[in-house]
Amino acid sequence: MTFFGNLHDLHDMQQAASSDVLAKHRPQSVWIGRDSEHLDDPEDPSDDPCQLVHEFSLRQDDRWDLLVNQAFEAEQRAEDRWRNQLHYDEFLRSDYWEAVRRAVLARDGHKCRFCGATQNLQVHHRWYPPRGTEMQHLDALILLCSKCHHEQHR
Numbered sequence: 001m002t003f004f005g006n007l008h009d010l011h012d013m014q015q016a017a018s019s020d021v022l023a024k025h026r027p028q029s030v031w032i033g034r035d036s037e038h039l040d041d042p043e044d045p046s047d048d049p050c051q052l053v054h055e056f057s058l059r060q061d062d063r064w065d066l067l068v069n070q071a072f073e074a075e076q077r078a079e080d081r082w083r084n085q086l087h088y089d090e091f092l093r094s095d096y097w098e099a100v101r102r103a104v105l106a107r108d109g110h111k112c113r114f115c116g117a118t119q120n121l122q123v124h125h126r127w128y129p130p131r132g133t134e135m136q137h138l139d140a141l142i143l144l145c146s147k148c149h150h151e152q153h154r
Helices: 003-019 021-025 049-085 088-092 095-107 134-140 146-152
Strands: 121-125 141-145
Touching (some): 121 146, 134 141
Antiparallel strands (some): 121 141
């Protein structure tokens, strides 16, 4: 067989496969069962091409979600290491702490939890969860005005 003959055979196989996209999901292979006719059982739900495509799509989505979660967790671990190495004053100036601060402000309605003041507000740690996990432990933080915050530290 010549080189061009092989290319034509390959082209014919690709044409046959593209005309029967779901053949690879059937019990018989596209390449093995091409000569024999494959009869679908209308009562068998496993032969439903839409269901097969849907199941394939779900498996691909699960794999994608797993990869994205693994990448996100790796990024979180790197950020946590970075945050833990910062001096506390630098940490309080970080974008992460600003996001935590905004979350506490929104949760507490932009008012001091003790006196209700709306100016000079500061986030106070009632206890210190591990640095970088404050978003998971917002109950450890409360919003206080500077006067009440100073009183808490006495």
